[in-house]
Amino acid sequence: MSSAIVYLVGAGPGDPSLITLRGVECLQRADVVVYDYLANEQLLNHASAEAERIYAGKIGGRHNQDQKEINSLLVEKARQGKVVVRLKGGDPFVFGRGGEECEALSEAGIPFEVVPGVTAAIGAAAYAGIPLTHRDFTTSVAFVTGQEGKDKDESAIDWDRLSLGGGTVVFYMGITTLRRNMLRMIQHGRSASTPVALVRWATTACQQVLTGTIADIADLAEEAGFKPPAVTIVGEVVTLREKLRWYDSRPLCGRKIIVTRAAEQAGEFSAKLAARGATVLECPTIRLVEPESWQLLDVSIKELSGYDWLILTSGNAVRFFFQRLEALGLDARALAGCKVCAVGPKTAEAFKAFGVRADLIPSDYKAEGVVAEFARLDLQGARILFPRVDKAREIIPCELRRMGAHVDGPVAYRNILPDRLSAEALFALEKRSVDCITFTSSSTVKNLAAMLGEELLVDMLKGVAVASIGPITSKTCRDLGLKVDIEPAEYTLNALTAALEAHFG
């Protein structure tokens, strides 16, 4: 039996996380995805690498001839036995010509399913902080096309009913016809002082909101050069935005921030920034890989019972250390007789994931802090294991040896240059559209300088705020000719995030 089917999937209004679970399932199953201009392209990542991706914008959009071509394409692909996803912006059945596509499929005898999506009006209302209905203002809402009647004098819209009665009205495709439609509402009895909001690229990082009244919104839009795609929300509920706006009032809203951490590590920091409204570009400048040889670390691990202390100064060191422990057939019990020092709370958390509680966390989360804590102990003759990254500073082994300890510092992992830098980040830097670049270790800066060259580094970061996690990283920045604009008092991602908020807020 053929598995051929066409899924008409609503992609949602823009934010790629606003698609439904069912929509994602369909994408994962697709052999072919036919997508629209308004569907966020990131959603295509849910489809398998082999799935054919066809941009329907190329073969048209609004016109009947092009729509027929899309209909035929869907029929043709399904007849080849394929699972086809027709990915449409917003909801397929709201001004999406999904009805016509279903009719064509039905006539051709091809099975189809419709997966609803968050339509632009709903997405725009939510992200602009405008409840479409509200007990104190209105109990009805209408979705209306702003294009209707463009070519004909007669309008099928009942302007009287739309204008009187006080219901909220949302126009789709109504920016080029804004002036005419607002005039019509006044002519048909709606008060000229009724509040209006235009919401462009709703639910995306580029969301723009312009507010006014029926009387002046067309002039305001013209002055601001306001362009489609946007919805026009008309009604008293628009006034609630002042109190209820949340999306575009987040502290980092509209800021483009580059995160340079290694790919495996960037996620946590990116998520913190995104939650505050930032657009994050991940541009890993570091790749973490195994040491060239495990020999020295293996010798130490096999003699773990002979050490008094294990010191690890990053979550990565913890992960590579335990990975090796496991590869040698051991687990946390091998640390039974050994005390453990973590450089800071994040490293301690990484230890915890392997069932080990840190005995010591310095109050100053860096090598100097570790040294200061150990200076209070009697280290004469103590044996200390300090597995570390290949380019680590020498301060911990040097100072602890001076205190009389015997320190072994085998390499647990290496920090190397990635093959290339993110094209998206480089492009944004070139376009001068980046607000801030973040460096969370000296290596992130050094590697970027190594890949771009120092001169280009300084040039590309002109006008970009430089944020560094702490004084060591800041010093590296300065040594490379960069000015540091943001540095938190505490060397943690949370503190860095707060410092970014303070800087841009």
Ligand code: SAH
């Ligand atoms: N099926 C879609 C609508 C397609 S018609 C849906 O359900 O949303 C195209 C119109 O939708 C645009 O002219 C604009 O008015 C609106 N639109 C789509 N995406 C939008 C967005 N992110 N922000 C504002 N308006 C949007």
